[in-house]
Amino acid sequence: MVDTSVKLGDWVLDNPVIPASGTFGYGYEFADLYDINCLGSLSIKGTTIEGRFGNPTPRIAECASGMLNAVGLQNPGAEQVKTVELPRLAKCFSKKVVANVSGFSIEDYVAVCEALDGEEQVGIFEVNISCPNVHGGGMAFGTDPASAAAVTRAVKAVTTKPVYIKLSPNVTDIVSVAKACEEAGADGISMINTLLGMRLDLNKRKPILANKTGGFSGPAILPVAVRMIYQVYEAVKIPIIGMGGVSSARDVLELMMAGATAVEVGAANLVNPYACRDIVRDLPAEMKKYGISRLSEIIGGAH
Amino acid sequence: MKQSIFRVLENTPLTETVYRMRLEGDTTHITSSGQFVNVQLDGLYLRRPISVNDREGNVLTLIYKVVGEGTARMARMAPGAELDVLTGLGNGYDTSVSGDAPLLIGGGVGVPPLYLLCKELLAEGKHPRVILGFNTAAEVFGEAEFLALGVPVTVTTVDGSQGVKGFVTAAMDGAYSYVYTCGPEPMLRAVYNTATSGGQFSFEERMGCGFGACMGCSCKTKYGNKRICKEGPVLVKEEIIW
Numbered sequence: 001m002v003d004t005s006v007k008l009g010d011w012v013l014d015n016p017v018i019p020a021s022g023t024f025g026y027g028y029e030f031a032d033l034y035d036i037n038c039l040g041s042l043s044i045k046g047t048t049i050e051g052r053f054g055n056p057t058p059r060i061a062e063c064a065s066g067m068l069n070a071v072g073l074q075n076p077g078a079e080q081v082k083t084v085e086l087p088r089l090a091k092c093f094s095k096k097v098v099a100n101v102s103g104f105s106i107e108d109y110v111a112v113c114e115a116l117d118g119e120e121q122v123g124i125f126e127v128n129i130s131c132p133n134v135h136g137g138g139m140a141f142g143t144d145p146a147s148a149a150a151v152t153r154a155v156k157a158v159t160t161k162p163v164y165i166k167l168s169p170n171v172t173d174i175v176s177v178a179k180a181c182e183e184a185g186a187d188g189i190s191m192i193n194t195l196l197g198m199r200l201d202l203n204k205r206k207p208i209l210a211n212k213t214g215g216f217s218g219p220a221i222l223p224v225a226v227r228m229i230y231q232v233y234e235a236v237k238i239p240i241i242g243m244g245g246v247s248s249a250r251d252v253l254e255l256m257m258a259g260a261t262a263v264e265v266g267a268a269n270l271v272n273p274y275a276c277r278d279i280v281r282d283l284p285a286e287m288k289k290y291g292i293s294r295l296s297e298i299i300g301g302a303h
Numbered sequence: 304m305k306q307s308i309f310r311v312l313e314n315t316p317l318t319e320t321v322y323r324m325r326l327e328g329d330t331t332h333i334t335s336s337g338q339f340v341n342v343q344l345d346g347l348y349l350r351r352p353i354s355v356n357d358r359e360g361n362v363l364t365l366i367y368k369v370v371g372e373g374t375a376r377m378a379r380m381a382p383g384a385e386l387d388v389l390t391g392l393g394n395g396y397d398t399s400v401s402g403d404a405p406l407l408i409g410g411g412v413g414v415p416p417l418y419l420l421c422k423e424l425l426a427e428g429k430h431p432r433v434i435l436g437f438n439t440a441a442e443v444f445g446e447a448e449f450l451a452l453g454v455p456v457t458v459t460t461v462d463g464s465q466g467v468k469g470f471v472t473a474a475m476d477g478a479y480s481y482v483y484t485c486g487p488e489p490m491l492r493a494v495y496n497t498a499t500s501g502g503q504f505s506f507e508e509r510m511g512c513g514f515g516a517c518m519g520c521s522c523k524t525k526y527g528n529k530r531i532c533k534e535g536p537v538l539v540k541e542e543i544i545w
Contacts (some may be wrong), residue, residue, distance in 0.1 A: 022517065028513045029533075031539075033304065045518070049367040053521065053528055058509040062349045069511060074518045074528070217346055270341070270512035271350060273306060273389070 006261050008239050009162050011096065013040035013262060016252060016295065017280050020243050020266035021046050021100035021126065022071065026085045034277045037219040043098035043264060044081070046128050049111040051077030055133060056210040059200040066218025067267055068197050068243070070133045070211035073246045075101050076114040082301055088123050090114025090226045096123030099293050100166070102131055106154045117159045120159035126241070127155055130168030130193035132215045142168035145180035152184035162187035164241060169228055170196045178232040189232060190241040192225050221245040226258045233300050248277050249286035256295070257302040275286070304391045304514050305332035311384045317366065317444040320411065322378050326386065328365045333358050334337065335395025336419035337505055337537045340365065343387040344376045352513050352532070354485070356415035365541035366415035366444070392513050393536050396420050396503055400481025403429055406479040408471050408494055410486025414445045417507060420483055421452055426502060432479065433457070436471035436490065440464035472497045492545055502540045506531050
């Protein structure tokens with residue numbers, strides 16, 4: 001028997017596998033396919049204080065071993081998430097969730113965290129200061145250590161729940177942003193969001209995406225995630241939720257050895273709706289292959 | 304929705320760029336005409352959404368046009384090849400509101416889903432009529448299949464090289480109880496502006512997942528935001544915002 005459990009602070013997860021925000025909706029589409037209680041947790045669609053339609057379409061483009069998306073934080077808004085989506089999710093998922101929070105100003109982030117702070121179902125907040133697909137706010141907070149720290153402090157002041165800050169890879173020095181968040185009181189780091197990319201339609205001689213640029217995800221970005229997690233692990237003491245191109249149990253082990261305590265799976269869910277279930281199922285065998293009996297032992301094991 | 308493996312039985316060109324692929328597998332999750340499947344292809348990251356042309360027993364028929372790398376790979380597949388397919392995607396057409404004499408209007412690669420719809424309407428004892436629109440005679444396909452069902456078919460071509468010269472709207476005459484349509488957006492809009500009855504319009508959009516998870520294909524309607532892959536691809540006339 002192997003032990004797949006991990007601890008994010010005081011929160012014990014049966015396994016480190018968490019579907020990433022924006023690739024799993026609020027879980028119900030997947031709950032129709034399999035019992036999603038096999039997951040460690042799940043990160044809900046990024047929630048803003050007001051409902052948003054997001055960007056015009058096309059919002060999706062493809063590339064070798066990956067994809068671009070420019071959805072632009074479509075979501076029904078914090079109140080609807082609280083009164084409709086979370087209760088509906090509770091019917092098919094009995095574990096605590098990661099509440100992914102987005103905004104365009106510090107006040108926005110604070111307002112969403114306040115709105116969801118009383119929800120028993122929310123295990124931690126994952127504050128997205130790294131969305132590349134919205135204009136104003138979003139990624140701007142994640143590319144400057146001082147702004148990242150300001151968001152962290154403001155959110156910490158209004159919630160007792162652990163606050164994880166989701167970082168952008170679209171920076172020269174991600175370590176300085178991570179350290180600024182830790183110093184500002186963040187309970188953990190979530191990384192990496194998508195890489196900023198673009199594809200062109202050669203017939204139209206224009207970008208494929210209506211938003212022109214989009215967030216690049218999929219297996220192609222795994223090495224970037226591994227590198228950044230490895231660097232941040234050396235610089236901070238708080239736990240890291242790692243993500244970026246994970247599509248197999250083997251990838252989960254790699255991000256954990258780089259320094260992740262838990263691992264989110266994103267784009268893979270869109271291609272194989274059973275991706276997370278398969279990864280959870282495959283983990284014990286994959287652990288045995290590398291002589292791992294207790295998964296939490298390998299966190300940062302590559303250092 | 305169901306993920307399963309299908310085996311290619313046949314993959315035949317119908318025109319220079321349009322192919323018919325017949326596949327064997329579990330079709331039980333296809334619940335309505337107008338739905339689509341999402342096909343995984345080796346070496347490409349995202350699946351390719353293709354409308355269901357026909358479903359009979361465990362045989363699924365897809366008619367697709369080679370428009371890019373994904374469909375080009377499909378065109379090279381030989382009988383016996385296996386495909387990973389998500390079936391039962393999208394809402395599909397609702398035949399309960401068709402009235403006795405619905406008009407089915409397909410444009411180009413929008414023609415295929417109307418075939419299973421036509422069969423469903425006939426099975427309900429209704430009397431559908433079909434308009435198939437193309438740019439030119441060399442692109443025409445599907446006419447014989449609809450005629451074999453015993454329904455009246457009008458072919459239109461933009462250049463007049465076959466059938467009625469002009470767009471599909473040139474053939475939207477006479478009485479009809481409802482319209483069902485699928486085709487390029489300018490055609491859908493023209494049908495919308497011409498139709499004297501209610502109708503259902505099937506839309507296309509670039510998709511991430513095809514089953515409602517990624518919000519990649521959202522659109523605004525008078526009834527709120529919808530996902531083309533989940534609450535669509537078929538929208539009713541009253542809700543469409545152009």
